[in-house]
Amino acid sequence: MQKVQNIVIGFGKGGKTLAKFLAQRGEEVLVVERSPQMYGGTCINIACLPSKRLITEAARGTDFAAAIQGKIQMVNQLRDKNYHMLADEKTVTVLDGIAHFTGNHTIAVKTASGLKEFEGERIFINTGATPNIPTIPGLKDSQNLLTSTTAMELPKLPKKLVIVGAGYIGLEFAAMFASFGAHVTMLDHHATFLAREDDDVATMVAENLQKLGVEIKMDVALKKVQDQDQQTILTYEENNHEQTITADKVLVAAGRHPVTEKLGLENTDIQLASDGAIKVDSHLHTTVPNVWAIGDVKGGPQFTYISLDDFRIIKSELYGDGTRQTTNRGVVPTSVFIEPPLSQVGLTEKQAQVAGKHYELFKMPVAAIPKAKVLKDQRGMLKMLVDRDTKTIIGATIYAPESHEIINMVALAMRAQLPYMMLRDQIYTHPTISEAFNDLLKNPVN
Numbered sequence: 001m002q003k004v005q006n007i008v009i010g011f012g013k014g015g016k017t018l019a020k021f022l023a024q025r026g027e028e029v030l031v032v033e034r035s036p037q038m039y040g041g042t043c044i045n046i047a048c049l050p051s052k053r054l055i056t057e058a059a060r061g062t063d064f065a066a067a068i069q070g071k072i073q074m075v076n077q078l079r080d081k082n083y084h085m086l087a088d089e090k091t092v093t094v095l096d097g098i099a100h101f102t103g104n105h106t107i108a109v110k111t112a113s114g115l116k117e118f119e120g121e122r123i124f125i126n127t128g129a130t131p132n133i134p135t136i137p138g139l140k141d142s143q144n145l146l147t148s149t150t151a152m153e154l155p156k157l158p159k160k161l162v163i164v165g166a167g168y169i170g171l172e173f174a175a176m177f178a179s180f181g182a183h184v185t186m187l188d189h190h191a192t193f194l195a196r197e198d199d200d201v202a203t204m205v206a207e208n209l210q211k212l213g214v215e216i217k218m219d220v221a222l223k224k225v226q227d228q229d230q231q232t233i234l235t236y237e238e239n240n241h242e243q244t245i246t247a248d249k250v251l252v253a254a255g256r257h258p259v260t261e262k263l264g265l266e267n268t269d270i271q272l273a274s275d276g277a278i279k280v281d282s283h284l285h286t287t288v289p290n291v292w293a294i295g296d297v298k299g300g301p302q303f304t305y306i307s308l309d310d311f312r313i314i315k316s317e318l319y320g321d322g323t324r325q326t327t328n329r330g331v332v333p334t335s336v337f338i339e340p341p342l343s344q345v346g347l348t349e350k351q352a353q354v355a356g357k358h359y360e361l362f363k364m365p366v367a368a369i370p371k372a373k374v375l376k377d378q379r380g381m382l383k384m385l386v387d388r389d390t391k392t393i394i395g396a397t398i399y400a401p402e403s404h405e406i407i408n409m410v411a412l413a414m415r416a417q418l419p420y421m422m423l424r425d426q427i428y429t430h431p432t433i434s435e436a437f438n439d440l441l442k443n444p445v446n
Helices: 013-024 042-046 048-060 063-088 168-180 199-212 304-320 350-353 370-375 403-415 436-440
Strands: 002-009 029-031 092-095 098-103 106-111 114-125 127-133 158-166 183-187 214-217 222-226 230-236 241-248 249-253 256-258 291-293 332-337 342-344 358-364 381-387 393-399
Touching: 013 063, 013 092, 013 183, 013 304, 042 048, 042 063, 048 063, 048 168, 063 092, 063 350, 063 393, 092 106, 127 342, 158 168, 158 241, 168 183, 168 199, 168 214, 168 332, 199 214, 199 381, 199 393, 230 249, 249 436, 332 403, 332 436, 342 403, 350 358, 350 381, 350 393, 381 436
Parallel strands: 002 029, 002 114, 029 092, 114 291, 158 183, 158 249, 183 214
Antiparallel strands: 098 106, 106 114, 127 256, 222 230, 230 241, 332 342, 342 393, 358 381, 381 393
């Protein structure tokens, strides 16, 4: 058995950044990755970057097949760059294989050349998450089943696409495929569309998707899936009536769950939460000393920038003052890359009401922004909530062009606890979406 100073299981964002950092300190690092197609992690290979590339290409009117080829070239370049980022470090070994724990600090890795065993002084679990497939008769075995991964590998555009799930991932794919020219139908068992968002925002998003040609069916129960010739028939219940719909492809967008199966955690004292995520404390320690969990595998928000911040927490503990924790991350902005993008940070108005917050609401339509006219996209709205007493921002929802950029400005103001007047009175370049804060924050509507 070979002893190693640091073992990182999984080539994801947090793990690879940590491995690079440790290597530059001269420390020995073993990085185990089960697939050479995943060097660099989920984000660059099968999630954030390829999906946003395709969304951008769809908005530009690019042919689907050409867009897929461009996506493949981009991913190949990024994957190669990420591999060499670690493999070219003198103290890093990248090992292709499937790792499983044989003890609290020991792993066995199944490789093409046989089983290799290691003992790690420190071990970092960074195995990510994988799509959920609901247990609906016929769904898992359908020849036309797609996940968020395989949907971006199609050689040609499906004419009829059914998406199971109307959450954020489903929305992005619905808008993208509809923009490419597919007829898209979304089926979701929840009664309310985008229930976490404010009703006025959710209604506007739904209307814009419908104008794009997306059909949204909420409060339906998918009963069975059956292949017939080259197509798939989905049977669902709506308003107590059984309905059917035929699709060329069926994309399941029902969330993702942590990858802990076959990791051999039963051979350790590492504990799992009820949702299958690895239990961690605020410093990302598992229930075994000197074993950490990073990124999606530990549960919580599944974003690559959260995984990156996980690295910062571990770096702070190992070689800093240890003050950085999950409990003091501050507000975390999010964006859904539909057209226009929907971005949010802090509380929605609905959440503020439930929490009993005393707030001022600022609201304006995107159509009032000069830059929106330049972009020829005047859809959407901006909403901001301000604490009545402290005058600090407690939340913002921006459904507007370029919202994925300016939401970071709002998050920074919230983290710094700046009074909202700082955004209102800022001198902005023109024409920009961000200058809308000058007018948005003049007068509250409540």
